[in-house]
């Protein structure tokens with residue numbers, strides 16, 4: 001409760017270094033935002049913030065080790081000192097705090113984050129994120145984890161940020177031999193659905209490819225293909241763990257039924273997907 005109050009004004013995106021306004025305060029005038037908290041709340045929070053600044057680091061770290069990831073996230077929004085303690089990607093102390101919290105409170109999430117992803121990014125993506133990471137869509141049944149692209153988002157945003165195989169070949173004029181170099185998303189594995197590619201990944205990979213000498217390209221493509229093949233089974237594992245962590249059994253069944261219902265109910269949409 002206290003941590004929620006303290007973090008009313010700002011929240012973090014762990015994939016970005018920027019702090020953004022909390023959606024509850026967003027859109028209000030400065031005056032509205034000031035009166036968002038009562039004056040008595042503001043004075044007590046000011047006092048708590050003063051005390052918070054003076055807690056010795058060792059004790060603060062000890063306190064953090066008993067907090068749920070949601071509370072750590074809220075605490076990181078309180079002040080710069082807490083943010084630098086809880087939001088550092090390189091600090092072993094930060095990683096240890098989040099790892100301890102994950103193992104203690106999110107027991108389904110026992111698998112460590114993949115190489116290159118911090119503990120706080122991992123927990124945010126798997127558990128704490130309650131809406132589409134690109135827009136304000138909050139309907140859980142509109143949201144899906146696509147670990148292949150490290151995205152928890154709605155279908156609209158997924159479509160905006162991805163490109164089909166057909167478009168890549170016919171409009172972007174990407175050579176077919178290069179397709180093995182891009183991470184791909186197969187949304188409906190049993191429905192012969194064609195894969196989607198993340199535009200950002202494609203552009204970055206094409207940029208790297210174009211910098212190579214002609215003699216280096218065949219070997220480079222092989223290396224990229226091996227890299228993609230290596231993480232494919234890992235992606236499936238993280239997608240499964242996400243579903244088990246975020247949804248209970250009833251919700252998993254409901255999501256499956258909705259997916260099947262959507263498929264049998266909208267054959268035209270399925271045909272559209274196949275043709276694209």
Ligand SMILES: [Zn+2]
Pocket residue numbers: 132133134135136137153154155156157158
């Ligand atoms: Zn969205």
